[in-house]
Amino acid sequence: MKATSTKVVASAVTALALVAASCGASDDAADAPAEDAPAEVAAEAPADEPAEPAEEVAEPIKIGIVAPSAENDLAWTQSMVDSVSRVAEGRDVEVAVSGGLFVVQDAAAAIRGYAEDGFDLVIAHGTQFGAPLQEIADDFPEVSFALGTSTDFFGKDNIYAYSVEAGEGGYVNGVMAAQLTQSNVIGVVGPVPAGDAKLYIDGFVAGAEAQNPDVEVNVNYIDSFGDVLLASEAAKAFVESGADVLTGTAQMVVGATGIAAEEGVPWFGTQSNQTDLGTDIVVASQVYHWEVVLNTILDQIAGGKLGGERRDLAQQRWPRDGVQRQLRPRRWY
């Protein structure tokens, strides 16, 4: 029974794209109330192409990405690398990636290196890179930096802070998960309760509970982004305690998806499209389309504005395809 319902949904694998919310240019927090996020959008709206890029510039724009995990981790780092390649489809850019820099000092050296090499935009893709970036940004006033997920650009004119309303796709995933579960127990494997992981998981829990108040969503933050064995054991513990739907976020979830595949338990992904981790079990993935934020940032850089702004990715203002007619107006606009 479980297997068939999984298959039905899996055959309609949906990539939930988080699209532009180029919201407000200042510090004001976009407090996203997950309650009224329109879940029905997910099933009907495929990953959309973002806004058209601005006019071409004469020289290629050099973008450097510094990230904590492997560039094709099917999670955090890959979401940015994929997004930049989508940016490259519409713009003349030259991209360099330094992945695997989970040691902050190494990442700081790479950020500084790109700045010294005359890159136009250096993306520090990890909250933990914020501290060194503050110092580096002062030494290179003509280079633009982007830091995420972060809501703070430290008052610097050459740092863009970017973040993502991961709770929105999390909510949609939660609604679907609550419809799939038969035991009414859902397991969530998270890294630490912070950043986009916490937003995603909070949104997921809210969505599941809104769909079915009887559902029990158990969350296990394993206090690690990298411990695959621990993630795998956490998933095992969930399955043994009766969970029949799983989700999770960050790069160590590959341990948990292994268990999901072994046990035939449906999995909901986030950050990148995780279908490759198990075509039979991955029901839907929320995908971060950072290019929406990046295109705006690149336009602004071309106009001479190097930072001093916060940009958030959210699931709204679906572009020009009529989908927005089905959206209820968002309360916070």
Next chain:
Amino acid sequence: MGDFFTVSVLVATLASGIRLATPFLLAGLGETIGQRSGVLNLGVEGVMLLGAFSAYYITLETGSAVYGILGAIVVGLLIGLAYAFITLIMQAQQGISGIGIYLFGLGFTDLLFQKNVGTPKPIRGLGEVNIPLLSDIPKVGEIFFQHSLPVYFAFALVPLVWFMINKTTFGLNIRAVGETPEAADTLGVSVNRTRLATILIGSTMASLAGAALALEVGIFQQNLTSGQGFIAIALVYFGAWRSYGVMLGALLFGIVQATVLQLKTLGIVEGANSSLLAMAPAVLTIVVLAIVSRRVAAPGALTRPFDRAA
């Protein structure tokens, strides 16, 4: 919110603790043999990563975990030879060269993974092997006799390592070389040859520990071991250089980790409390180390290179 003190949860926790203890145990036993002969290898973590990657990659390419394990053994031997060359022939400082091995393993496996595999591709691991009859015993069977092969292998090695160190001539040589290499040398025991053997054994076991890990989770990613090799070294001190002590330490570590996981899974502890609990195994290790180190002395010649001319 569930209840922790139910039979099924306790059984699941113990079984999970045993699985979590296995990489620590394999690597720790190998390191014990090395340290008893006076060789400290801080590169365990790096060797584990190399073993994990080779087992993963070969299994991915050939579809056979057996080839993967064989590959890990070969890699372990090769790294062992390199480490023996550095520390025995070149007489380099052991602590620093071990860290070098660690950094090499960390970087090299990441490079190979990026170039040859790229994205995390799941492999079929070893799967569970139920021991006939024993695995049918209620509860006990579930805890002890429904695991993958490396788990049985690691625990079976405990008495074997004890026997080898304490009851064989080779073990006597190891202990002699680890305590007073000069005396052993005058009695005709080749210090470096004995140490070469222990380095190769230790390195191979560390590599197998990594292979066990990769095959258990069925995936590889950068820094897969995330510090387990260093914990294994700490467990050697924890276990006072005895195989049973190392096993106790590994089990303690594994079971505490599994308990924390279960408590969080069942929603019994949350938030900051769970972060505090996550530190529990490490704090325990430090406390026990502080007590043990007063009672048991390390092998006399640990980290001291042997030079006959000196």
